[in-house]
Amino acid sequence: MARAMEDYLRPGISTTPFCPGCGHGILLGLILRSIDAVGIDIREMLFVSGIGCAAWIPSPHFKADTLHTTHGRAIAFATGAKLYNPKLRVMVISGDGDLSSIGGNHLIHAARRDIDLKVICANNMIYGMTGGQVAATTPLGSTTSTTPLGSTERPFDLCKLVEAAGGRYVARYSVTQPLALMEYIKRSFSFKGFSFVEVLSPCPTQFGSKNLLESAPKMMEWLMENCVPREEAEGLSPEELEGKIITGDWSDVETSTG
Amino acid sequence: MGWKRIKASLPPGRYYFSGNEAVAEGAITAGCRFYAGYPITPSSEIMERMAHRLGQIGGVFVQMEDELSSIAAVIGASWAGAKAITATSGPGLSLMMENIGYAAFTDTPCVIVDIQRAGPATGQATRVGSGDIMQAKWGSHGDYQIIALSPWSVQEMYDQTIQAFNFAERYRVPTFLLGDEAIGHLRETLEIKPWVRAFDRKKSKGKPPFDSKEPRQIPPMPAFGEGESLLVTGSTHDGLGIRRTDDPEVHARLVKRLNDKILLNQEDIIDTEEFFLSDATVAALCYGFTARSTLTAVKELRGEGHKVGFIRLKTLWPFPHRRVGQLSRGVDKIFVPEMNRGQVAGEAMKSTRCEVMSFSQTNGEIIRPEVIRKELRRLL
Numbered sequence: 001m002a003r004a005m006e007d008y009l010r011p012g013i014s015t016t017p018f019c020p021g022c023g024h025g026i027l028l029g030l031i032l033r034s035i036d037a038v039g040i041d042i043r044e045m046l047f048v049s050g051i052g053c054a055a056w057i058p059s060p061h062f063k064a065d066t067l068h069t070t071h072g073r074a075i076a077f078a079t080g081a082k083l084y085n086p087k088l089r090v091m092v093i094s095g096d097g098d099l100s101s102i103g104g105n106h107l108i109h110a111a112r113r114d115i116d117l118k119v120i121c122a123n124n125m126i127y128g129m130t131g132g133q134v135a136a137t138t139p140l141g142s143t144t145s146t147t148p149l150g151s152t153e154r155p156f157d158l159c160k161l162v163e164a165a166g167g168r169y170v171a172r173y174s175v176t177q178p179l180a181l182m183e184y185i186k187r188s189f190s191f192k193g194f195s196f197v198e199v200l201s202p203c204p205t206q207f208g209s210k211n212l213l214e215s216a217p218k219m220m221e222w223l224m225e226n227c228v229p230r231e232e233a234e235g236l237s238p239e240e241l242e243g244k245i246i247t248g249d250w251s252d253v254e255t256s257t258g
Numbered sequence: 259m260g261w262k263r264i265k266a267s268l269p270p271g272r273y274y275f276s277g278n279e280a281v282a283e284g285a286i287t288a289g290c291r292f293y294a295g296y297p298i299t300p301s302s303e304i305m306e307r308m309a310h311r312l313g314q315i316g317g318v319f320v321q322m323e324d325e326l327s328s329i330a331a332v333i334g335a336s337w338a339g340a341k342a343i344t345a346t347s348g349p350g351l352s353l354m355m356e357n358i359g360y361a362a363f364t365d366t367p368c369v370i371v372d373i374q375r376a377g378p379a380t381g382q383a384t385r386v387g388s389g390d391i392m393q394a395k396w397g398s399h400g401d402y403q404i405i406a407l408s409p410w411s412v413q414e415m416y417d418q419t420i421q422a423f424n425f426a427e428r429y430r431v432p433t434f435l436l437g438d439e440a441i442g443h444l445r446e447t448l449e450i451k452p453w454v455r456a457f458d459r460k461k462s463k464g465k466p467p468f469d470s471k472e473p474r475q476i477p478p479m480p481a482f483g484e485g486e487s488l489l490v491t492g493s494t495h496d497g498l499g500i501r502r503t504d505d506p507e508v509h510a511r512l513v514k515r516l517n518d519k520i521l522l523n524q525e526d527i528i529d530t531e532e533f534f535l536s537d538a539t540v541a542a543l544c545y546g547f548t549a550r551s552t553l554t555a556v557k558e559l560r561g562e563g564h565k566v567g568f569i570r571l572k573t574l575w576p577f578p579h580r581r582v583g584q585l586s587r588g589v590d591k592i593f594v595p596e597m598n599r600g601q602v603a604g605e606a607m608k609s610t611r612c613e614v615m616s617f618s619q620t621n622g623e624i625i626r627p628e629v630i631r632k633e634l635r636r637l638l
Contacts, residue, residue, distance in 0.1 A: 010487065046482045048334070060489050060500055065482040067337060068491035068501075069330065070360050076327030080334030080342070081482055083318045084292050088338065088483050106330075109323040 005032045008042050010063045017056055021208075021216025023175040023201030027122055028057045030178055031093070034185035038257065045089045046081055050074035050103060053129050054095035054122035054201070072103030075110045078117050089189070090116070096123040096137040096198075100158055104136075111165035111194050118188050118195045121158060124203035132206030139243065143210040159250055162196045169193060171249040174200040174227040176220060180247075187255035200227060200245060259460045263453050264289065267311075270452040277415040277441040278345075280448050281371055282307035284419030285343050289456055290369070291317035292340035294331035296324055296350060299383045300439040301373035304345040325353035332368050333361050337490060339481035341423055345371035347439075348390055349380065351397070358432050359398025360492045362516060365468060365477065367426035367459060369419070371435045373442040376597075376622040385622030386439040388546055388597040391605075394434045395575050401513055403520035405527055406434040406575035408545040412446045418572070424457040425527060429519060430476050436574060438597070440547040440624050469497025469511075473518035520576055529572040530581055534560055538567025540637050541589045543582065543606060545571040547624055548595050554627035555634060564638050574602070583609035591615055591637050595630050 009032075018024045035042055043065075047058035051071035059068040065088075069077045074094045082090045092099075099107050099121045110117060126144055127133040134144040134151050137158065141150045159172050169191050173181040181199060188195040202208065202219035213219045223245075230248030233241060267286040275283070281304050285293075293308040305321070312319040318335070322328040325346055332342040346354065351372050361368055372394065376387035394406045405425045407418040418435055426433040462478035467488065470477045477497070480486040489499030494509045502508040520527070534556060535541060544552040549570040556568045569585060571578060586592060592610060594603035595617040603616030617633050619625045 010489075043485050043487060044483070046338075059491060063487050065486070065488045066490065067334065067482070068489075068493065069333075070356050070492055073326060073330040073357065076322065076330035077334035079320065079322070079327070080292070080294055080331030080336075080340075081338040082334075083320055083331070084335040084338040084340045084342075085481075085483055105323050106327050109327075 005029060005036065008032045008036065008063055010060055013061050016061065018053065019205040021202065021204040021219065022053070023124070024054055024057055024122055026175040026178070027199055027201055028061065030175070030182050031057070031120065031185060034182045037182070038186050038189050040089065040189060045091060048074045048078040048081070048090060048092045050094040050098035052095040052098045052127070053124070054093060055098060057093045057122065072098055073106065074098065075103060075106040075117065075119065079110060079115055082115060082117060091118040091120065093120045093122065096121055096125065096158070097127050097135050100156055100161070101136040107162065108165035111162045111167035111196065114166060114168065114193045116192050116194070119197070120185070121196065121198045122201045123158065123198050124201050124207060126203055126207040128203045128206045132210060142207070145210070158198045163250055167194050167196050168253045169195040169251045169255070171251060172198040172200070172247045174223045174247060175202070176224045176227065177247060183257070184249060186257045190257070191253055191255045193253070259458050261455055261457055264456045266450050266452060266454060268450050270450055273448045273450060274445060275412055275448045276303060276443055276445045277409070277412045277437060278303035278373065278443065279307050280412045280416040281345065281419045281435065281437070282311060284416040285369070285423070286311050286315065287454055288341065288420040288423035289458070290341045290343050290423060292332065292335040292342035293317070293319045293344065294322050294328045294335070294342070295344045295346065296322055296328050298347045298350045300375055300442050301345045301347045301371065303442070304371060304373070325350040326357065329354040329357040329370070333357060333366050336366050336368050337482055341367070341427065343369040343371065345373065347373050347375045348377045351390055351393060355397040358404070359400060359402060361432045362398070362402035362404060363492055364490055365430040365479065365516070366432070367430050367479070368432050369422045369426050369435065370432055371419070371437065374436065374438040376620070382622040384439065386547065386597060386624055387620065387622065388438050388548070389601070389620070390436065391574055391598065391601040394436055401517060403517050404432050404434060404575055405429065405520065406436050406573070408436050408571060408574045409441060410546055410549045410570065411441070412444060412448050415441060416448055416450070420454055420456070424455070427457045427459045428476065429523065430459065430479055431520060436546065438547050466497030468495055468499055470515065473515055474522045476519055524576040527573060527576060528578045528581070530578055531570040531572060533568040535567035535569065535585070537565050538589055539565045540591045540593060540634065541567040541569055541585055542593045542595070542630070542634060543569050543571070543602070544595055545574060545602065548597060551625050551627040552595055552630050555631040558627070558631055559634055559638070566634055566638065571602070577605050579609035582606050583611065586610035586612040593617065593634055593637055595625050595633070597625065
């Protein structure tokens with residue numbers, strides 16, 4: 001677990017472009033550690049991303065083929081590459097706005113097709129790169145730069161969405177649950193089909209600063225308090241679950257980490 | 259890699275094909291093994307035949323959820339090593355535009371067939387038009403070049419599809435086949451020759467895929483999965499693909515190279531067909547289906563002794579400004595009949611030294627020879 005990940009980084013990469021306290025750096029490390037643990041040669045992988053902070057997780061950092069596409073279309077580009085060369089192990093890493101809002105149609109259709117793509121959706125619940133505008137995933141009532149009085153629209157439940165579209169390997173974790181998340185990513189390599197994991201990743205710069213969670217530790221604490229594992233949630237009342245984010249694995253396929 | 263001689267996909271001989279069927283067969287012959295598209299009238303027969311033919315020969319066909327994803331899948335497949343194509347019509351082309359700019363900016367070979375219909379908007383879906391000439395060139399934001407060919411027969415739908423792949427692969431650029439409803443649905447004899455010349459993109463291990471020493475040169479293009487750790491991005495990038503979004507020199511160099519690689523090679527790309535020009539005082543400048551009516555009218559007027567000539571643009575982009583400018587010094591008037599509001603006439607005026615008379619017909623119908631004859635007679 002403590003092994004350095006330099007072998008997986010493009011030469012010359014020493015820092016990430018992410019803000020202090022951003023969860024994307026943690027996620028970057030967890031993805032590489034999962035690949036390392038399974039023993040996959042990263043040079044056999046293709047990482048596809050869209051536009052936004054999360055799209056920079058693989059590009060240019062990973063020492064692999066990377067395709068940094070237009071906003072919202074990462075899954076569609078990945079579909080073409082995977083279909084033409086099925087030997088490529090294709091992972092899509094992008095943000096919630098990119099994958100579920102502007103690119104929402106491609107997300108549901110890829111799930112319906114059950115194409116063998118591993119999709120990691122880094123959900124920071126806001127448009128970070130453009131200055132903190134409301135997203136389709138922003139919790140109800142949150143302040144953003146386009147909802148100064150609090151958001152009035154219900155957020156998407158991305159796991160339910162993907163599951164309803166036919167996704168068979170679906171999960172949600174927070175970067176504050178690193179071991180469970182890694183386990184899930186590792187297992188995804190043994191599954192041939194559409195795999196989707198939503199990863200809650202704190203954005204203290206844009207989300208936290210507007211919602212009284214301005215420091216990185218406060219945002220982390222907020223995630224730890226509000227993310228409730230699925231098994232625990234089953235014993236809680238609707239009132240107790242108000243505002244909580246249920247995490248866990250909704251998959252019904254057989255996988256292994258071997 | 260480079261030029262090679264390949265066998266046609268069908269036994270040599272004469273076939274009675276529609277233009278759209280000929281496009282599909284031209285693509286298969288050229289080595290295309292990937293199609294992604296979304297149904298749209300009047301282009302759908304291309305995707306139907308591709309679904310059938312690619313299935314027979316082990317290629318990949320996918321019907322995507324929209325045109326945005328269709329062109330995205332084509333670009334993804336191209337980087338995975340495929341000769342890839344999509345076909346659409348005006349509304350679909352509008353949706354593809356952002357990613358066409360992405361393809362141009364990332365030196366991605368791909369072929370886009372536009373079977374033009376009467377626009378704007380939904381317009382007349384089953385009727386003919388040629389209103390996408392400017393969109394093909396300028397539809398995506400920023401400064402870039404593409405190649406666009408303009409077929410006038412079922413034969414050329416086949417031949418120019420092969421040529422479009424050769425240009426796309428050779429110059430690493432999105433290449434358009436700008437057909438229209440009339441030529442897409444026309445049935446006539448197609449002659450398939452036993453062999454064609456095809457170009458495969460060049461590869462060179464470890465060489466920068468996004469820069470060249472000479473502006474005319476095209477950098478090599480490796481594919482995903484070849485161990486090159488490729489960096490492909492639609493952000494401004496250096497020769498290795500590394501994002502350089504605040505370096506003025508890198509941006510200026512990249513934009514200039516992407517324009518130069520086409521414009522400096524334009525003499526190898528541009529093709530025209532010309533008749534009766536040596537003594538002509540009026541030249542009819544035309545392209546696509548309208549060129550058929552124009553040639554009929556010009557021949558009739560020649561029969562009556564009028565000094566009228568004919569030039570057909572087989573290449574619309576890069577625009578043949580040198581040839582059109584040269585022509586304008588030898589004639590008094592250039593007549594440009596089009597199924598749009600003068601898109602090519604306006605472009606021609608950038609290089610002409612004589613009077614340019616635009617004739618527009620935008621009623622969803624082809625321009626008939628007698629209409630062109632009447633208009634030309636007025637200029638004689």
